[in-house]
Amino acid sequence: MTRHQITRRTLLSAAAAVPLLAACGRGGGSSDGTVRFEGWDYESQLVQQNLDGFMAKNPDVKVAYTPITSAQYVRKVVAEFTGKNGPDALYVYDDSLATWVESGYLQPLDGLPGVDEVYNGIYAANAQAMTYKDKRYGLPYYTDSTGLIYNAAILERAGIKAPPKSLDELEAQSITIRAAGLIQYPIAFAAQLQDTWASWLWALMYGSGGSMFADDLTPTLAGADPVPLAVYEWIHKAATVSKIIDPASLQLTPVPLDNAMMAGQYAFNLGSRYALRVYNDPAKSKAAGAMKLAQVPSLDGAVHGTVANTRMYGLAAETQVKDKAMVLLNFLGGHTDGQPQTARFWFLQRGLGFTFKDMAKDKEITDALAKWVDPATYAALADVAKARNIVQAPWYAEFEAALQKTSQQILTDQITPQATTTTLADTATTLKKKYS
Amino acid sequence: MQRQWSDTSRAYAMNAPAMAAILLLVAYPIGYSFWVSLHRDNLAQPALRRFIGLDNYLGLLSDPAFLTSLGVSALFVLLVVGVTVVLGLALALVLNETFLGRGVLRSLVLLPWAMPGVVNGLMWRTVFDAKTGALNGVLLQLGLIDSYQAFLASTTGAFVFTAMAQVWNTLPFAVILLLAGLTTIPNELYDAATVDRAGLLQRFREVTLPWLLHPLLIVLILETMNAFRAFDTIYVLTGGGPGDATATVALLTVQRVLTYTDVGLGSAYAWVITLITLVVSIAYVGLLYRRGSFEV
Amino acid sequence: MSTIPLRYRIPWKKIVVTVLAIVFGLYLVLPFYWIVAMSLSYEPDVYTVPPHWIPSPATLDNYVSFVDPTGAQALVGSRAVAETPYALGNSMIVATATALLNLVLGVFAAYSFSRLRFRGSGVLLMVYLITRMVPGIAIIIPFYLLMRELDLLDTYWALILSYTSFALPVTIWVLKDFFRAVPRELEDAARVDRCGWFRTMWSVVLPISAPGLVAAAVFSFMTAWNEFMFALFLTSSTASKTMPVIAANFATDLNTQFTVMAASGVLAVLPPLVLVLIFQRLIVQGMAAGSVKG
Secondary structure (H helix, E strand, O other), X not given: XXXXXOOHHHHHHHHHHHHHOOOOOOOXXXXXXXXXXXXXXXXXXXXXXXXXXXXXXXXXXOEEEEEEOHHHHHHHHHHHHHOOOOOOEEEEEOOOHHHHHHOOOEOOOOOOOOHHXXXXXXXXXXXXXXXXXXXXXXXXXXXXXXXXXXXXXHHHHOOOOOOOOEHHHHHHHHHHHHHOOOOOOOEOOOOOOOOOOOHHHHHHHHHOOOOOEOOOOOEOXXXXXXXXXXXXXXXXXXXXXXXXXXXXXXXXXXXXXXHHHXXXXXXXXXXXXXXXXXXXXXXXXXXXXXXXXXXXXXXXOOOOOEEEEEEEEEEEOOXXXXXXXXXXXXXXXXXXXOXXXXXXXXXXXXXXXXXXXXHHHOHHHHHHHHOOOOHHHHHHHHHHEEEOOHHHOOOHHHHHHHHHHHHHHHHOOOOOHHHHHHHHHHHHHHHHHHOO | OOOOOOHHHHHHHHHHHHHHHHHHHHHHHHHHHHHXXXXXXXXXXXXXXXXXXXXXXXXXXXXXXXXXXXXXXHHHHXXXXXXXXXXXXXXXXXXXXXXXXXXHHHHHHOOHHHOOHHHHHHHHHHHHOOOOOHHHHHHHHOOOOOOOOOHHHOHHHXXXXXXXXXXXXXXXXXXXXXXXXXXXXXXXXXXXXXXXXOOHHHHHXXXXXHHHHHHHHHHHHHHHHHHHHOOHHHXXXXXXXXXXXXXXXXHHHHHHHHHOOOHHHHHHHHHHHHHXXXXXXXXXXXXXXXXXXXXX | OOOOOHHHXXXXXXXXXXXXXXHHHHHHHHHHHHHHHHHOOOHHHHHOOOOOOOOOOOOOHHHHHHXXXXXXXXXXXXXXXXXXXXXXXXXXXXXXXXXXXXXXXXXXXXXXXXXXXXXXXXXXHHHHHHHOOOOHHHHHHHHHHHHHHOOXXXXXHHHHHHHHHHHHHXXXXXXXXXXXXXXXXXXXXXXXXXXXXXXXXXXXXXXXXXXXXXXXXXXXXXXXXXXXXXXXXXXXXXXXXXXXXXXXXXXXXXXXXXXXXXXXXXXHHHHHHHHXXXXXXXXHHHHHHHHOOO
């Protein structure tokens, strides 16, 4: 990386350029044909390894990969695109897609080579997450759905044979576990305020068939959909009356929660399926072998549902190397030699969920799965998972912040369930008006 | 020696490099941000961008989240600056005395200053942790609590402990300035007071305090500025929660600009912070100017 | 008149002072001690209830992992660990350069305020201070755009220039106060010897004001060392990333162990700590001189 010296000329030209700065800008990408690729820094060494393999097979496509720390990924990418300094290809979260498209950062992939094949073979929830206003913007990186993760060993010691199917059962089982003197607070959620979504809350809602919003993004929270109020009432009761939810949840972020689960400090958690791979890894987890997956407990115990998230690869709107970037995108998110190679790579290496329906029938995949989770439950969750419709709203981020805030308030008994749904519905309506 | 230039031109010539560094780099962004605050401008809705004058600012008067955060900020600044000044003064007075290990303590005082805000937040997060924190461990072993507490999970707890984390990080600066002020007080004044049989408190009030007003002013202004803008520690410790118990204006501003990409309104928030800081500084100066201890 | 013989008088003041000194000492040191202890422990020992106050068994593995990221103690996939040595170096360079640049620019400006009467001096001083009142978040995006135009993204200069502009106002303020405290007679003596204003400043004022220069340098060093937000946005690779950015990485890196994070925290504090320890006496002196009433 070259370091530029400030010459007097640079300074003077900068001074002269000051009034023109707002209008100035160069297009994204570099002039030497390299594809600039950015992603959050999950397993960046593996990403590089995968890319090296790609470049060996495609010598005419050079890829410069820059990992960005996860917590700051969205902000940095926004800053880069705003400064006309954005990458050519990049990771995109499903809940950033709408705003990034509206801001003009990404371009649709419809009609580009390989795209139709991909969309024909993936789950509907994932296709929906990567589509905005009927245009398709991404090729899938990975997906996951949220399930109930429970420590079977602890349940057994408390005399419980099967995981709970309904929220009432969950409460009863937790009380049993506490009464057996095993754990004081058997349930924990990662409830600290974060910039990412509160997956546990969404899972509880979708788990009982609710969605908080109609497809036209009007809130159904306070009335039309009975699920949210009932779920909040359960949460409130569990936290304040039965006291089975750990008050320390308000301080918990995903990584400490994982550590706590692996140390056997909690019996129940709502988490992504792929977390089980680490939970059942004897090298890392004390609870290895005992952690199991189940459907999200619902209000009536009969309905089953959950929420899916999708992470995708996107193509920058102002890229100068569109064709080469598409080759890269197809390698990463699409098919190579008829198989979704990178998706397989991520699954076999780290257990990241796949969007391709065929992979669920692949023997190699199910064998690998069986090592850490029950393949039937794993697939069942993917079948009922839905994408959140509200992420398509430009005001989603503000709503998510209000959602997390009120969930903290309800966990600490500062607000009633009724007031929660009313406040959130009002917030949604106000935001919709404000953003129009 | 020939005077070719007048004092004024020479002065500005000497200031030119500093002015260039500050104004060239900072003036444009500052002006630009004020200009943006007069617009409705969300990066995610470029089509809706338009000039709206002071509407962003006027809207703040009826924005409950913003008004709450103002209250939280005010309380936070009050608590942090108050405790910092009290502790800082006490520590400075102690360090002004001679005792065994004074040099060591003077060195230790500078320790929290060397810590970036992010590291400070992370450190206190582990100390306050509800499951494995050192504070819980100490209190339990001293018999002051029965079981581990989730300090940051209650509104009061989160607020107070976050403020204390901030105080720890910012104390050294106050101590150094106040100690420096104390060391300049001529000993003759103390001796005269002793001869007059003035008690400890009286000596403090009549000799020490007047000499401390100047450094105290600087401490107040700078600490208030910092406390209003404090972000890293609070963000890492609580993210603004639980609920909005620790959601200061600074936090709200960063959230609005970077998470919601609403740069128009976010810039307005930031300029309100600037205004408040300015008003408070002027108030400090006015208050202490009358004691005749401030000069430019 | 007190009739209690000296040897019976209880030295209340000394007792109070000593007790307070100990209490304050603990207050200042204990949190940091906890981090140091964590950094010298093995990961599972950190989660015990009640805590192990003294790491046993103790280990240097966490520090070793910075220099040998793929060695025996490999923390798979932890990029933050591999980048830490670079970040330390970058922080040192940026902070030192900021301090030096601050001194150079600040000395000239401060000298003008202390020795020359000129129109608009008060206003200029207020303008400097007011630039510090606008929160960084308000100017981060235009700053980013500016650095992009100057092609300085991910370089030392972006940070050095930014931090210099942040620290200068206070530097100038502090320096001017104690330039003023230098006795006029010394300067007049120099003038009589026919020294121009520059030589006067160089050979007379600056040496006397050394403590203040040190104080201003340390202050700007710290400002640069501790800054997070601008470092985060203006840097992207090990070419210029600084310690606070790496520390933040640790907080969210999914593969991080807390002990390694603690070790990085200790490293983030050590260089400036060593610096202030060395200059501790001069710093206090410098701040003292700056507070003297004119």
